[in-house]
Amino acid sequence: MDLKECGYSLANRKQMRKKSIHPCQSTDKDVIKEAHAENVMTNLSNAYASDLLPSKEGEDLTKCFLLRVVNILLHYIEKTFDDKSKILDFHHPHQLLEGLDGFDLELSDHPESLEQLLVDCTDTLKYGVKTGHPRYFNQLSSGLDVIGLAGEWLTATANTNMFTYEIAPVFTVMETVLLKKMCGIIGWRETEADGIFSPGGSISNLYGILVARYKQYPEIKARGMAVLPCIVLFVSEQGHYSIKKAAATLGIGTDNVIEVKCDERARLLSVLWPQLAAPCSGPSTRSMTSQIFVRHTSSGCMWMADSVTWNPHKLMGVPLQCSAVLTREKGLLGACNQMQAEYLFQPDKVYNINFDTGDKTIQCGRHVDVFKLWLMWKAKGTYGFEVQIDRYMELAKYFYKVLKKKDNFKLVFDAEPEFTNVCFWYFPPRLKHIPKSFERDQELQKIAPKIKAQMIVEGTAMLSYQPCGDKVNFFRMVFSNPATRQTDVDYLIDEIQRLGKDL
Amino acid sequence: MDLKECGYSLANRKQMRKKSIHPCQSTDKDVIKEAHAENVMTNLSNAYASDLLPSKEGEDLTKCFLLRVVNILLHYIEKTFDDKSKILDFHHPHQLLEGLDGFDLELSDHPESLEQLLVDCTDTLKYGVKTGHPRYFNQLSSGLDVIGLAGEWLTATANTNMFTYEIAPVFTVMETVLLKKMCGIIGWRETEADGIFSPGGSISNLYGILVARYKQYPEIKARGMAVLPCIVLFVSEQGHYSIKKAAATLGIGTDNVIEVKCDERARLLSVLWPQLAAPCSGPSTRSMTSQIFVRHTSSGCMWMADSVTWNPHKLMGVPLQCSAVLTREKGLLGACNQMQAEYLFQPDKVYNINFDTGDKTIQCGRHVDVFKLWLMWKAKGTYGFEVQIDRYMELAKYFYKVLKKKDNFKLVFDAEPEFTNVCFWYFPPRLKHIPKSFERDQELQKIAPKIKAQMIVEGTAMLSYQPCGDKVNFFRMVFSNPATRQTDVDYLIDEIQRLGKDL
Incomplete structure (x- = not known):
């Protein structure tokens, strides 16, 4: 598409502005038609990021650019679900690094035009993998949920941070609602349970071990592992490798992760726990990881665990990342992790500061992972x-x-x-x-x-x-x-x- | 907008499909106009998530729904940059929980219509905080970068995972390109340095301490803290609270974080390090956190550090989350964290498996945080x-x-x-x-x-x-x-x- 072909230029953009056409506010159908078409057809070879909002009068260009991006994405979504399209157009790493048909990954001191960025977007998708393709069976996290996608687009547009109610009022309350619902499904009393969304299942598993250690030895937080006896983790021999990662990270050590034999279906029956732990003295706490959901979950033994990792970005099909760690005991995450930074968690706020949940985490800034799950739950x-x-x-x-x-x-x-x-x-x-x-x-x-x-x-x-x-x-x-x-x-x-x- | 007002219904949607109108592929301007307008005006009160793709013939409805979402987002973006609009419409947590004007956060067993979901999206934004508003000065991470936003929308659509080149070929290579660029700016030799993107600055800081500990005591990974002498961390008295969080998480303990006096500008001069560490015996490693960028960085003492946390989601304005930990020594992150899970990091792949970088992290699944930064760098x-x-x-x-x-x-x-x-x-x-x-x-x-x-x-x-x-x-x-x-x-x-x- 070039200037001649589409008959539009940046001059038209300015003309549009003069006519005060605001596509998404207007109720006049013809005006909407006109504006949308202009946006989609406008050539952006002479436009740059610095011309977009918040630049003065950058409104129409911003709409035009974003609509062109969305057009590329809609085209990709259509291809994704078409079983006749290829899942990927494979190239080796060195080919991508060398540049393929002008797709140059190197970064320069100078800006590219918006038109070039649109080409880059198209190329990025072209050489990627369609994880929502009907014949993509590669991972437990697969598929492209349209509602979840819409949720993620909105989340990106809201661009906020989960640490306080102050700047994420709707999202922090949604997190509370979701955690309560999930704890209820597990079979815990909602008022006594707790949880937090984390950036993935491995981090959620790490939380499970972290709070278990804190529960038994609260002095660890201030004094460190040096004051503790040797801690041992029992894990299914088919357990996820993130348990060993967490053991290394937390200072427990991978040698202290004891793998326990499973039955032929890779099941580790909870009734075996007391026998397994018999040779070791001292108290124990149980964490569990779950990819299953609802009916399947509630028929299991999940409620017996002290903490559960629940990854909605797996079987539930929520776009990555979406994971929660849930604990049977309220307050444990907070006690274990809080540092009460004064510049974020001020006690003298205008609202109920129990909703400033960020200090329960090992993070500071925290991506909003709850909205897409909430919207999907509403939708389904x-x-x-x-x-x-x-x-x-x-x-x-x-x-x-x-x-x-x-x-x-x-x-x-x-x-x-x-x-x-x-x-x-x-x-x-x-x-x-x-x-x-x-x-x-x-x-x-x-x-x-x-x-x-x-x-x-x-x-x-x-x-x-x-x-x-x-x-x-x-x-x-x-x-x-x-x-x-x-x-x-x-x-x-x-x-x-x-x-x-x-x- | 109701059925009568816009003159469209789901029946039109099916008619559209029969006419084979594909807005984003066609080059016929009139067809594009028509299709866009129909999408924006269609009432979705009788449509549900189960009617969307991958449902058979769900293509037009999917486009229509996503375009309606985008219309809501474009309207919000326009408001965000308008200094005459309010930054937020404040309500207390209990008001949101009780439901405001029909905005019901509770989750049900049954699905809502797509039209209701659009209302929910509008309400979510209505009761949120416009972090891109010109008068939002609340946080270091603020602003709404349109290019970064486009990058995040594309990232969500690609919905993949950073653990392997196999399923994220373009993004893993982009990460390599970005890390190399960033290490170069710090002043390290690019070929000898390393790094990884993590879900936020606190986790990046945790990585800095984690690899420092591993560098001095590699036996920690297998044997845990029990075999080590007491580890002490020196931190600026104005240092970020995430250092204490990391000390608690890693099993070092907050009592072993020693705060060091700063000058009146809260500067901790690197030349003071040897004196500070004098009362303690044993080796030391230096981590640094940086919010600054490029010219400002290179004039500093960043290159002297052994690891650096770099948060593009702060001053560089990249949408949250976008953070990297960079290490001067190549291979340290891998040696410290890798567990070589056989189901992900197979050695017998068709491509150069050095690009399967996921095992360098403490995560398994990892959100793609690099594309928005890459696209912004191209743009600016x-x-x-x-x-x-x-x-x-x-x-x-x-x-x-x-x-x-x-x-x-x-x-x-x-x-x-x-x-x-x-x-x-x-x-x-x-x-x-x-x-x-x-x-x-x-x-x-x-x-x-x-x-x-x-x-x-x-x-x-x-x-x-x-x-x-x-x-x-x-x-x-x-x-x-x-x-x-x-x-x-x-x-x-x-x-x-x-x-x-x-x-």
């Missing part, structure tokens, strides 16, 4: 989330049944799924009839990475793989993408066979 | 940021000069500002001529909170206050909002006098 209702997760469960069971019938696929654990993930190997014809042996496994180990590499290069699907203990690389299918349908599952199976049959 | 150039910060410095000097001339204002530190903040007391006529005494100070202590409370209630300006040591509550003006002009500074002074003269 609690039942809507349940329906969504039930769909994943059905897809997992369907996938399991299809794989079971195919003799070139083998399940890592051969029983109907109790959750939304299904792990399996693909055997190319040359390996299919070879009995398990070290040599066979050495070959099998290479199959998943090779298929995955080809999938990425062709951009047809994305699926993760990993080894685990004595099990060589297997595919790890996880259903958490609302765009995925049975046809996509069928496609994936065909695609693995197509890419793998000659390996 | 390095010089653009310098010009912006020079403007703040000029405003600070102007403000200082104006205050100095007024006999009912008194500066906390009476010398020309070396940075963008100016601290001062306002004396109402009844206190103006009373000499300093305990009783006078008891009265003065109440003045700033009262003026602030009234400012909030009237929504005319926002400015922070705090006590500090033996100094009772004073106002803490900080220039970091690009929308602020001299007229706003003049307005603030008049406003303080108006609200304070009878106190």
Whole structure:
């Protein structure tokens, strides 16, 4: 699109301003049509960031620029959900660094035009990964929820900070409402429980351990680990690696993380806890991590935990980042973390300062992660989330049944799924009839990475793989993408066979 | 706007689909006009989240809904920069909890219509704080950068995760480019330095201490604090409270944070370090926190530090959150934090896995905070940021000069500002001529909170206050909002006098 083609220029922008056209305020349909079209068609090669608001008379240009960005994003969203589009246009890191078709990542002393920035936006999306694509199965956090997206756009526009009610009145109250709801679902008494949103599940897990340590040894806050006996963490052998990260960070040490055997479904039954802890003296506190939601949660043993990590950015499909740590005991997070900085948490404010929750955290500035979750909850209702997760469960069971019938696929654990993930190997014809042996496994180990590499290069699907203990690389299918349908599952199976049959 | 008024309904939406109108792809201006207007005018009272993409044929509705959200946001942005609009429409927490004019924060089992969600979005902004308003001086992170906002909207749409190149190829490479640029500005050799973006300055400061501890005692990672001698942290008495938070979190303990006296400008000169550390034996490592940028930075002593916290979401005006921790020594972050989770950081990938930087962090999932900064840097150039910060410095000097001339204002530190903040007391006529005494100070202590409370209630300006040591509550003006002009500074002074003269 150039000046000639669209028939508009920056001069028109100024003319528009003179005519006092305000698209989003006007109720005159023709005026709206005109203004929107002008915005979308205007060429911005001669406009710069310094011409935008708060620059004087930058209003129309700001609208025009943002609408052009939104047009790029809407186009991307349309492509994301189109199963005929590629998930990614793969390039190696060095290719991106060298610059691809004029997409120059290097930073200069001088500004680029707004038109060039729009090209940069398009290129950024072009060389990225469509994590909302129906055939993106790569991560537990996947999918693109349109309501959550709208929530994130609004959050960015509000651009505030969760530390005080003073500057985030609506969002801090929304956090309170959400935490209460979540504690209720876990099965805790809402008035006695507490929590906080944190920048991800690993940090939430760290909080769980941090408050557990504080609960048993409050002197740690002032005097440090030097005054404590040796602290030991018991963790499922299938526990998330963030527990070890937290142990290293908190000064406990990874050697003091004791892995506990699980059953064949990787379950660590809560009834085992007393026996496990028997060789160690001293008190204990229990943390849990949860990706599940609502009906699934309440049937479990979550309420027995002293703290729970809940990641709405996983199965609930909330855009990343959205994670909460919840504690059964009120006041513990505050007591453990508060430092009462006088420049933020003044006691002589005009409102109830119990809503200045920022001092409960290990952060100072804190991104608003609650609004998108709140808006999605409004949009779906609690039942809507349940329906969504039930769909994943059905897809997992369907996938399991299809794989079971195919003799070139083998399940890592051969029983109907109790959750939304299904792990399996693909055997190319040359390996299919070879009995398990070290040599066979050495070959099998290479199959998943090779298929995955080809999938990425062709951009047809994305699926993760990993080894685990004595099990060589297997595919790890996880259903958490609302765009995925049975046809996509069928496609994936065909695609693995197509890419793998000659390996 | 109702169905009758706008003349559109969901039936039109389906008709539109039949006509195959794709606004953002088409080059036909009339079609674009038509489609945009229809989107903006459509009533969504009978539409629900479940009708949106990925629902079959949800494409037009998705566009329509998102464009209506954007219209709300554009209207809010316009208001934000209008100095005649109120900064906030203040209500108490209990009022928000009880529901204001139908703005119900409670969550239900059942879904709301998309039209209701749009009302909720409008209400969320209505009862919030316009942090980009020219008279919002409340925080160091203030202002609304339009380019940064566009970057955040795109980031949300891409909805990916920084842990691997695999799913965030462009963003992980952008992070590398940014970190290299930032290390270069500090004065470190880019090839020998390292860094990572983190969810805020407090976490970045925690990283600084974490890697310092690891550098001196690498055995800490596995064996924990139990095997170490007592660790002590020296911090400026004016240092940020996050250092104490980090000391508590890391198991060092707040008692082991030793506050060091500063000069009258709150400067802790680096040449003092050897003397300060003399009574303690053992090695030392230096961390620094920086809010300043580029020219200002490079003239300092930043390059002497072993790690630096750099918060682009402060003076550089990048939307929150955007913070980086930078280390002079390459590889330290990785060695300190990595756990090599096999399900994410597979060694047998198709690309150079040095770009899978996620294992350098204490997080697992990590929000993309780099794109908005990258886009702003492209938009402004390095010089653009310098010009912006020079403007703040000029405003600070102007403000200082104006205050100095007024006999009912008194500066906390009476010398020309070396940075963008100016601290001062306002004396109402009844206190103006009373000499300093305990009783006078008891009265003065109440003045700033009262003026602030009234400012909030009237929504005319926002400015922070705090006590500090033996100094009772004073106002803490900080220039970091690009929308602020001299007229706003003049307005603030008049406003303080108006609200304070009878106190």
